[in-house]
Amino acid sequence: MNNSLPKPATSAMPAGPAGTASSRVFDHLRKDLVGGSFVAGEKLAINALKERYQVGLSPLREALNKLAAYGLLIQENQRGFRVPKLSREELDDIAHMRLEMEGMALERAIAHGDSKWEAELLAAAHRLKRADITLDKGEEWEHLHTQFHRTLVAPCGSVWLLRFIEQLHDQFDRYRRLGPKMPTIRQELDDQHHQLVELALQRDAKAARALLDDHIHKSYDVALKRYQEHA
Amino acid sequence: MNNSLPKPATSAMPAGPAGTASSRVFDHLRKDLVGGSFVAGEKLAINALKERYQVGLSPLREALNKLAAYGLLIQENQRGFRVPKLSREELDDIAHMRLEMEGMALERAIAHGDSKWEAELLAAAHRLKRADITLDKGEEWEHLHTQFHRTLVAPCGSVWLLRFIEQLHDQFDRYRRLGPKMPTIRQELDDQHHQLVELALQRDAKAARALLDDHIHKSYDVALKRYQEHA
DNA sequence: GTAGGTTAAAAAATCGATTATCTTGTCTAA
DNA sequence: TTAGACAAGATAATCGATTTTTTAACCTAC
Numbered sequence: 001m002n003n004s005l006p007k008p009a010t011s012a013m014p015a016g017p018a019g020t021a022s023s024r025v026f027d028h029l030r031k032d033l034v035g036g037s038f039v040a041g042e043k044l045a046i047n048a049l050k051e052r053y054q055v056g057l058s059p060l061r062e063a064l065n066k067l068a069a070y071g072l073l074i075q076e077n078q079r080g081f082r083v084p085k086l087s088r089e090e091l092d093d094i095a096h097m098r099l100e101m102e103g104m105a106l107e108r109a110i111a112h113g114d115s116k117w118e119a120e121l122l123a124a125a126h127r128l129k130r131a132d133i134t135l136d137k138g139e140e141w142e143h144l145h146t147q148f149h150r151t152l153v154a155p156c157g158s159v160w161l162l163r164f165i166e167q168l169h170d171q172f173d174r175y176r177r178l179g180p181k182m183p184t185i186r187q188e189l190d191d192q193h194h195q196l197v198e199l200a201l202q203r204d205a206k207a208a209r210a211l212l213d214d215h216i217h218k219s220y221d222v223a224l225k226r227y228q229e230h231a
Numbered sequence: 232m233n234n235s236l237p238k239p240a241t242s243a244m245p246a247g248p249a250g251t252a253s254s255r256v257f258d259h260l261r262k263d264l265v266g267g268s269f270v271a272g273e274k275l276a277i278n279a280l281k282e283r284y285q286v287g288l289s290p291l292r293e294a295l296n297k298l299a300a301y302g303l304l305i306q307e308n309q310r311g312f313r314v315p316k317l318s319r320e321e322l323d324d325i326a327h328m329r330l331e332m333e334g335m336a337l338e339r340a341i342a343h344g345d346s347k348w349e350a351e352l353l354a355a356a357h358r359l360k361r362a363d364i365t366l367d368k369g370e371e372w373e374h375l376h377t378q379f380h381r382t383l384v385a386p387c388g389s390v391w392l393l394r395f396i397e398q399l400h401d402q403f404d405r406y407r408r409l410g411p412k413m414p415t416i417r418q419e420l421d422d423q424h425h426q427l428v429e430l431a432l433q434r435d436a437k438a439a440r441a442l443l444d445d446h447i448h449k450s451y452d453v454a455l456k457r458y459q460e461h462a
Numbered sequence: 463g464t465a466g467g468t469t470a471a472a473a474a475a476t477c478g479a480t481t482a483t484c485t486t487g488t489c490t491a492a
Numbered sequence: 493t494t495a496g497a498c499a500a501g502a503t504a505a506t507c508g509a510t511t512t513t514t515t516a517a518c519c520t521a522c
Contacts, residue, residue, distance in 0.1 A: 020309060020474085022296075055476090057477075058477070061289075063296075065253075066296045067300075071394070077250060077504095078251060078503095080505095093389050161324075251506090277474075287507050289505075290506065309474065311474060311475095
């Protein structure tokens, strides 16, 4: 009865035009949880979320359940959903795991990545640099940054390793994105992105891993500082 | 209006007496998915599941969503849930990741575990051996086996590492539990459990890790055989 | 005979309302 | 004064029905 048009689909569809309400809320909530729109430890008021994301109860609850299984929410029987607390211990844990797993993934990626990977890596680094220059809104930079790190380790050959790394990145970013931008250290980290590309193209696994370790350490320092200045 | 008794709670409550319908179905479905009650690739008929697990649609869908985020189901927009396919490549991936992550966890557990851990480890190994002798139903053995491996790496100090290992075990067991029992090789694997305890108590991290590697390799051989005899 | 289109049936996703549980404030008895 | 009991309100979980989308069967035109 309605003139069912195939939907306009604005720029860069997050869950696609065919996305269900549930998957759209999931994506949106995930972004907001990682980006710090909610305060750690906070109990989520489901009715408020219904309004905020303009969805019904069922798709919302399904999204919340998925996020709980993913580790971005805590679910307690009969008492709803909470945003996980932050702690120094957990930040250390996450950073340590990132060192181990991304290091492993990078070595394997350098061993197996083909020329298509090289091209994509260069492209991802370039887009990231460009976005950094025209730093209108941070959300775009964040997306390209995630994309760069994802591309870097993509050809590691292990679906599960990539899955775990993505999860750790989300968790790590909950700390890193606590406060406002810090352009000072940012420059140094951005330089490392390009150095990483160079070493990857040269297939220097040892040096690349060492640099990635340093990169994660520096990011950790930023995240820790943000956490200690907390809120 | 109802004489609300605190619920009898039969032996070994899976989701506790206060468990929601959703969490109970989740536990039950997880066990069934890992245990091979569904064929890989199968599309789940939600209405059939409603009857099978005696729950309504909402808690069932919430459980399915959680299982999809956990990796035991594939969710496709607008076309429901499927049981993930099995493949040689994925089995290799999972086994390889187990080697890396459980090895890491074991070394750390041996470094940090206290005497309480030693006691629990001995207890877990003993319970496992007992259950093996009186091998009435395999489900009990499976639970104790999981529990043993969980205890072995428990004091590794990383919440996230433990989480990933648990996930990998579930995935691995989808292959290992494809066919019927194989008591022949089982004996050898059971012996290794006790040797692992010994080496752990002696704090011989190197030897323990080597043995665990071998243990996983042997388990892998079993799982691969089951997969190749498939169904 | 086959590609494309139409439609009926099936299944998935969502909604609105109900039920069960927890939380909070108030009261009473020691 | 305070621990415990109770009731009222708020919130979480679940149910039953509706809407939307996919699937499959059939038909038509080339």
